Amino acid sequence: MELIEICKKAKKVKYEIQCLTTKEKNDALLAVADKLVAEADSIIAANAKDYERGVSNGMHKGLLDRLLLDKKRIEAMAEGLRQVAALPDPIGEVIDSFSRPNGLQIKKVRVPMGVIGIIYEARPNVTADAFALTFKAGNAVVLKGGSDAIDSNIQIANVMRAALSECGINPDAIQLIEDTDRAVTTKFMQMNEYIDVLIPRGSARLINAVVENSTIPVIETGTGNCHIYVDKDADIDKAIPIIINAKTQRIGVCNAAESLVVHEDIKDKFLPLFEKAMNEHNVEIRGDEESRKLMNSAVSATEEDFGKEFLDYIISVKTVKNVDEAIDHINKYNTSHSDAIVTENEETAKRFLERVDSACVYVNASTRFTDGFEFGFGAEIGISTQKLHARGPMGLKELTSYKYQIVGEGQIR
Amino acid sequence: MELIEICKKAKKVKYEIQCLTTKEKNDALLAVADKLVAEADSIIAANAKDYERGVSNGMHKGLLDRLLLDKKRIEAMAEGLRQVAALPDPIGEVIDSFSRPNGLQIKKVRVPMGVIGIIYEARPNVTADAFALTFKAGNAVVLKGGSDAIDSNIQIANVMRAALSECGINPDAIQLIEDTDRAVTTKFMQMNEYIDVLIPRGSARLINAVVENSTIPVIETGTGNCHIYVDKDADIDKAIPIIINAKTQRIGVCNAAESLVVHEDIKDKFLPLFEKAMNEHNVEIRGDEESRKLMNSAVSATEEDFGKEFLDYIISVKTVKNVDEAIDHINKYNTSHSDAIVTENEETAKRFLERVDSACVYVNASTRFTDGFEFGFGAEIGISTQKLHARGPMGLKELTSYKYQIVGEGQIR
Known part of the structure; x- marks a missing residue:
């Protein structure tokens, strides 16, 4: 599918996803977890293609290890999804509420970001992790994984999308950019009309490339001296x-x-x-x-x-x-x-x-x-090293925004 | 001064500014207010140069009105500074605090952003407004105003810097980029090593230019349909x-x-x-x-x-x-x-x-x-239309970040 079509679909589906109840989201996360385990063979078969290509391209041993999926690792991915299902839903929390002398009642309410884009490297487990966290926080997600893991990512995304459909949820809640052309990635970083925030996960080089090229607000993660x-x-x-x-x-x-x-x-x-x-x-x-x-x-x-x-x-x-x-x-x-x-x-x-x-x-x-789990957030999408929005370990709350809901009785200025 | 020197100075001074006490900040704001009024004649003289240049360049009537400064408007600028001095200091607030099973005590504390860059148009009052809010929130500020108001801005910044010096505060807390070359503005937007956040204030065109060119995190403000x-x-x-x-x-x-x-x-x-x-x-x-x-x-x-x-x-x-x-x-x-x-x-x-x-x-x-004053924030730097960091009216709190302070007794993982 064309990049622009993916982005338009994401923007459209976000209005559905942000209205899902906590139960609908948790049921879907559990269904996705079960289906990943049930479809482990097909995922392992797809991963074997990536792995073989990696070997013949002379990929570094450490990277090959990160790329590899087996039953145990797929079970761990599923377990991660189940853990996220068990976490409290951050959406709908009233962060603040106050009234004004003119009688206006103002509530500051936690809402999803909308569409989150994640750019990452050849770690196929991120495909499931990133979906779990962004979805639980009520967001649609568009994923751009490393080309070295493309076959694994396509299969994982397909399995997750199928599980969502079976739950009656629009599968476009998770979309993967399958085109591995670097120009497409750069174009993705410019889709600020459709994507609300971009989170790069990976090496300093990847993160710098995103910071330099993105017109979408970025949460910088990672580098630690x-x-x-x-x-x-x-x-x-x-x-x-x-x-x-x-x-x-x-x-x-x-x-x-x-x-x-x-x-x-x-x-x-x-x-x-x-x-x-x-x-x-x-x-x-x-x-x-x-x-x-x-x-x-x-x-x-x-x-x-x-x-x-x-x-x-x-x-x-x-x-x-x-x-x-x-x-x-x-x-x-x-x-x-x-x-x-x-x-x-x-x-x-x-x-x-x-x-x-x-x-x-x-x-x-x-x-x-310095870690979302060690801080008790129950999850972590990364560690922010910027000062805007979120700083330090980012859990579910850090994947949300807020809105003001104001109720009056006909007030004018 | 060279842009890079300005940015380096700002990064250096931010460590001093973030340590100022509330009293030191408020005294400085009041001193700046008084000096603006005392130096009104010199500001009006500088403004006259901008105004005359505007007239001879055929500047639109509405823009000329925004550019014009008189005693009353300078008194209003000073009054704005005094109002900000009267607002509660957001810095140091403990936003959250919790302990972990291993005994670590974690506090989430409100801190300044560091260095805030403001890019704006030919409204010289923004020079004083933007300083007041960023400074009260413990930040250093680098200002890039519209070239049509350059003489006014230089004089206002000089007066404010002099007032800071008289209070024993490093005047680099406020710096103005005097070079009106557009290429310098674009370069400014790429100074992410030194500037923590960039806030454009003005027309949709200005804001879009900043979003497109900046590698610094941006807070998008303004456009409202x-x-x-x-x-x-x-x-x-x-x-x-x-x-x-x-x-x-x-x-x-x-x-x-x-x-x-x-x-x-x-x-x-x-x-x-x-x-x-x-x-x-x-x-x-x-x-x-x-x-x-x-x-x-x-x-x-x-x-x-x-x-x-x-x-x-x-x-x-x-x-x-x-x-x-x-x-x-x-x-x-x-x-x-x-x-x-x-x-x-x-x-x-x-x-x-x-x-x-x-x-x-x-x-x-x-x-x-939808306005910082109407919401009771007592001030407003703009209205954010993005979802990252701040949404809606932005007052002093929205010009801050946070840090985690963790106290242990030798804990290791």
């Missing part, structure tokens, strides 16, 4: 486990730590212990001059290292004279994602919490907690 | 005053009505009265075939007329069979700004409130109430 600052008043018994966790528990994620900032008054005591811990976890240390005096294994950090999201077993180290220098360093190099201080000093903690300009600022905890 | 739907169960004694008010009280504003939608069961009774009222107010009626049978003075409405923001003494009329047809018509042609139903039927009103996809949906009231 996260810092741990070990203050002079830090409890070292907390600092070491936090850094090991934030750096090494999962290296390829946006909430992993990429940089240590350390107060000069504690560096003599702390850095040797830090170096030992990093060596034990095979983490390369790239330190400034001061820090390298205390760590034999550290190599020299370049300016570029401080601004880099390594997503690897590498960490940069910066020594500072006080908390303000730490805050300045972090605000200069971070991506406004997540940063932490380790300190027992409440005043220093307060200053850090207030002045570090990030979505999530931590005292004495790992940055790895 | 507002409808009044007169239902079969309408109280005509309410309907006529509401339409007269919404159409004629001020024709050039975005919350003025541009279109009447009328139920066929009431048209025989209602349309002759409507025609009489419109004739008395010199409003041209452009009606569909059904409606013209009942109104001799009406001309034929084209498809284009239904989608048009006339901003003039013109109204389109569409006849419908039921409320759902009215809702479909409105959702097809509106700009998601403000639409109203006139009805005594509660169920019909509820259906309209829920299904019309606009920022503000009214029952038995004029669309002219």
